[in-house]
Amino acid sequence: MTEQVIVEQNAPHPSIQIIRLNRPEKKNAITRAMYRKITDALVAANADATIKATAILGTEGCFSAGNDLGDFLAAAMGGAMPREIVEFLYAMVRSEKPIVSGVDGLAIGIGTTMHMHCDLTIASARSHFRTPFVDLALVPEAASSLLAPRIMGHQRAFALLALGEGFSGEEARDAGLVWKVSAPDAVEATTLATAAKLAAKPPEALKIARNLIRGDREEIIARIDDEARHFFERLHSTEARAAFEAFMRR
Ligand code: COA
16 A cells, blocks of 8 residues: 655755655545654654754645545544544644645645644645635634634634635735745745755754744644534534535535
């Protein structure tokens, strides 16, 4: 089986940990096992002095279609709570290395909200950021209900998180969710070059600057927990189960 998350650290950027979502046949939808692997990589990076920055990438034309809806359906039918999602979010918040993400194409659900925990995001114009939480009878996750209004203001955050409107790469940049728009075939190189620039900075100064800029981690963790409580409660609702079943039946 091909690896659905590839974690690499090699030439020409030996100080960058690259985490690549690699399940293109399912639009890089993220399963519990994939979350575990990304979380382990982020936690390991904190303790690894050879890693100066992390880059998160998808595949050509697709960053991620978000949480695997099959996993959600299993949880909605009475399965265990997918704790892996929350553990992954904690790892993003507690990451001590700068994180740069590169998006080309689809970025749905957590495929959008995870960038709110990245320091810089590069996206192609053809990217499509969307969070259909409410349409799936769910609520925002990843502390997006706290971070999105800060990043883009109430109106755009509401359009993204509650109305479920899609944002192109350029709209996401104008809203502050994305730093730079780049040609699709340059997203990866620009993302890695940006991570390499960060990797070359004095590490202690960068770490302190990043901590100051990112603000209170505990406030973000508290919002992740708060949202997760509502999210998992909603996951077991009749309306959410109907939405997942409708997707699986298509
Ligand atoms: N979970 C599980 N499987 C998913 C998935 C998801 N979130 N998103 C896509 N897939 C699967 C599809 O079931 C399909 O599998 P199949 O080939 O075995 O039937 C495959 O990926 C390709 O997806 P498809 O829907 O055919 O591609 P598309 O280009 O027509 O549409 C999307 C892409 C992303 C618009 C559509 O797949 C979609 O709406 N996905 C759900 C997104 C979502 O709601 N995510 C959760 C947010 S909280």
